[in-house]
Amino acid sequence: MMKQLSPQDWRAHPGKFIALWTDSSHAYALYQPGELVAVALENGAYPALPHAGAGWFQRLAHDLNTHTAEGAADTRPAIQHFRAEDGTAPWPDLTAAPGEGVHQVAVGPVHAGIIEPGHFRFSVLGEQVLKLEARLGYAHKGTLGLIRGKSPRLAARFAARISGDATVAHSLAFAHAAEAALGVEVPPRAVHLRAIMAELERLANHASDIGAMAGDAGFAFLDARFAWQRECLCVAAHTAFGHRLMMDMVIPGGIAGDLAGEGGAAILAALAALEAELPSLKRVFEDYASLQDRVIGTGIVPVSLAERFAAGGYVGRASGQEGDARLSPGYGPYPDLGLDVPLERDGDVAARIRVRLAEIPESIRLIRELLRLLPEGALAVAPPGESGMGLGVAESFRGAVWHWLRIESGMIADVFIADPSTLHWPLLEHAATTAILADFPLINKSINGSYSGVDL
Amino acid sequence: MVWKTVLRHVVTRPPAPVQADAALARALRQRVGASKLGRSLAIRHVPAGSCNGCELELRATQNLVYDLTQYGLSFTPSPRHADILLITGVAGRNMVAAVREARAAMPEPALVVAVGDCAVDGGVFKGAAAVAGGAEAILPVDLIIAGCPPSPAQIVQGLLALVEAHDTRL
Numbered sequence: 001m002m003k004q005l006s007p008q009d010w011r012a013h014p015g016k017f018i019a020l021w022t023d024s025s026h027a028y029a030l031y032q033p034g035e036l037v038a039v040a041l042e043n044g045a046y047p048a049l050p051h052a053g054a055g056w057f058q059r060l061a062h063d064l065n066t067h068t069a070e071g072a073a074d075t076r077p078a079i080q081h082f083r084a085e086d087g088t089a090p091w092p093d094l095t096a097a098p099g100e101g102v103h104q105v106a107v108g109p110v111h112a113g114i115i116e117p118g119h120f121r122f123s124v125l126g127e128q129v130l131k132l133e134a135r136l137g138y139a140h141k142g143t144l145g146l147i148r149g150k151s152p153r154l155a156a157r158f159a160a161r162i163s164g165d166a167t168v169a170h171s172l173a174f175a176h177a178a179e180a181a182l183g184v185e186v187p188p189r190a191v192h193l194r195a196i197m198a199e200l201e202r203l204a205n206h207a208s209d210i211g212a213m214a215g216d217a218g219f220a221f222l223d224a225r226f227a228w229q230r231e232c233l234c235v236a237a238h239t240a241f242g243h244r245l246m247m248d249m250v251i252p253g254g255i256a257g258d259l260a261g262e263g264g265a266a267i268l269a270a271l272a273a274l275e276a277e278l279p280s281l282k283r284v285f286e287d288y289a290s291l292q293d294r295v296i297g298t299g300i301v302p303v304s305l306a307e308r309f310a311a312g313g314y315v316g317r318a319s320g321q322e323g324d325a326r327l328s329p330g331y332g333p334y335p336d337l338g339l340d341v342p343l344e345r346d347g348d349v350a351a352r353i354r355v356r357l358a359e360i361p362e363s364i365r366l367i368r369e370l371l372r373l374l375p376e377g378a379l380a381v382a383p384p385g386e387s388g389m390g391l392g393v394a395e396s397f398r399g400a401v402w403h404w405l406r407i408e409s410g411m412i413a414d415v416f417i418a419d420p421s422t423l424h425w426p427l428l429e430h431a432a433t434t435a436i437l438a439d440f441p442l443i444n445k446s447i448n449g450s451y452s453g454v455d456l
Numbered sequence: 457m458v459w460k461t462v463l464r465h466v467v468t469r470p471p472a473p474v475q476a477d478a479a480l481a482r483a484l485r486q487r488v489g490a491s492k493l494g495r496s497l498a499i500r501h502v503p504a505g506s507c508n509g510c511e512l513e514l515r516a517t518q519n520l521v522y523d524l525t526q527y528g529l530s531f532t533p534s535p536r537h538a539d540i541l542l543i544t545g546v547a548g549r550n551m552v553a554a555v556r557e558a559r560a561a562m563p564e565p566a567l568v569v570a571v572g573d574c575a576v577d578g579g580v581f582k583g584a585a586a587v588a589g590g591a592e593a594i595l596p597v598d599l600i601i602a603g604c605p606p607s608p609a610q611i612v613q614g615l616l617a618l619v620e621a622h623d624t625r626l
């Protein structure tokens with residue numbers, strides 16, 4: 001599965017870059033559609049990769065493991081904001097864009113809304129944003145360290161809390177990695193129920209995020225109605241699986257509990273309510289010139305840039321990037337059901353909303369099919385106490401999440417987790433510069449990177 | 457179309473919890489003398505190292521079902537306007553200073569509420585390298601609302617104790 005490369009080949013390796021990390025002996029790089037290559041560390045260093053998306057990962061590897069990417073242009077701290085000798089946290093030099101009359105606007109780490117922490121430094125000329133530098137790392141907890149030394153089953157609850165809004169997807173990718181490493185075959189009923197949970201999670205996030213964007217543009221009615229739909233989905237998830245976010249339900253080897261007796265009916269009722277209201281909400285979105293005016297042409301991620309960063313999810317799909325992890329081989333049960341992945345090219349807030357609106361009916365269809373075809377049988381098998389290395393992927397609502405595990409005698413020796421947000425934050429930094437400062441909240445919501453998911 | 461939707465949900469809206477825990481309200485009154493604050497409280501939320509699950513449920517307290525504002529509780533973007541500092545997530549090393557600054561910017565008297573197991577005592581992240589513990593590791597906490605994440609109903613119910621703390625009939 002893994003190819004060991006010379007330093008020259010490591011640097012020259014072609015492909016769409018997904019992630020980079022290090023363990024005690026090697027640096028690893030992951031390329032689509034799941035190609036893993038490695039280079040041996042020499043004196044704690046490895047050659048920096050030229051890919052656009054490698055920057056954050058190399059900074060993270062330095063802060064987490066003190067490994068240096070030799071030749072890296074960007075050596076800013078990622079999560080280690082306490083580098084000063086005395087343990088204090090002096091502000092780094094966040095330079096303004098050059099030019100006369102340019103000034104800086106500092107926002108965060110505490111933001112105005114009920115969202116995660118991060119610092120944004122804007123350079124603005126009048127209203128126009130010239131530059132945005134995102135300083136992340138504020139949600140860093142050291143989750144990878146908690147996963148090491150535990151069995152996959154015990155460590156699953158940390159994977160479930162990498163990013164709470166994508167808890168099912170992260171749990172699924174983690175389970176996929178453990179199952180690949182240990183050669184576990186998951187019972188068909190568990191595969192189906194996992195997919196039902198993953199699609200419910202997608203629907204809940206799409207609904208509330210679309211509403212929140214409309215709310216930011218002054219359309220409180222859409223916000224309220226989409227939030228209501230999200231609430232109905234969360235209540236259905238609770239009825240069906242005992243947890244509103246379905247946290248800790250997906251575990252290595254299967255799922256932690258069965259669909260409750262009245263769960264299927266509760267889910268179908270929530271889907272029917274969403275399906276019934278969606279056309280009228282969509283019409284409001286499409287018909288109001290003042291709403292369209294806020295989202296069309298705002299926060300553009302050009303196709304070429306999305307391609308360079310191998311953007312995924314609605315961010316990639318709104319900028320011409322095809323691909324969905326659910327279509328990858330061995331990712332059950334989607335091959336039997338078919339999957340229609342929407343694609344747009346405008347790359348603005350409007351396109352990202354349209355992609356998400358188009359994904360809603362598809363997820364509704366999938367869940368109905370999955371419930372109709374739900375096989376009987378076991379819910380989980382116990383992962384054996386063996387050794388192996390495994391990669392796992394799952395398509396979260398914001399794109400593919402990847403988990404990598406090295407397991408020794410049933411215990412996790414090493415782990416890395418890549419949320420798609422890592423590749424999307426630099427796109428936000430660009431998209432912000434295509435608009436005025438007042439549009440930033442809208443643009444930020446339209447990309448909706450996870451902070452916890454990248455700060456780890 | 458809008459009216460039809462509104463009407464349908466006026467009829468079908470499930471009842472939200474409206475009762476604060478009387479013992480909790482009493483304890484809180486003794487502890488912080490919250491009566492000075494009155495019944496209309498503004499909340500400044502600060503995430504100190506969450507997984508963002510608690511934020512989702514915190515936001516849900518504002519939806520049509522739970523409608524937190526009906527009890528006189530509302531979220532404010534500025535700590536200067538806030539009566540309550542609501543902390544989610546663990547005491548993450550990188551957020552400690554920001555949480556303290558947010559508290560220092562609030563007018564007195566003010567209350568501190570820890571929402572979610574992480575903020576209560578570190579939750580599942582207890583013992584992680586960059587985690588000092590729960591919110592108590594940063595500031596004295598007046599009220600905890602446990603759960604991972606606590607449901608919107610639990611959050612509303614917990615916060616109601618703050619509103620009712622001045623009500624001596626409880």
Ligand code: SF4
Nearest residue numbers: 507509572573574604
């Ligand atoms: S208490 Fe649970 S849901 Fe809340 S931040 Fe912590 S891990 Fe996430």
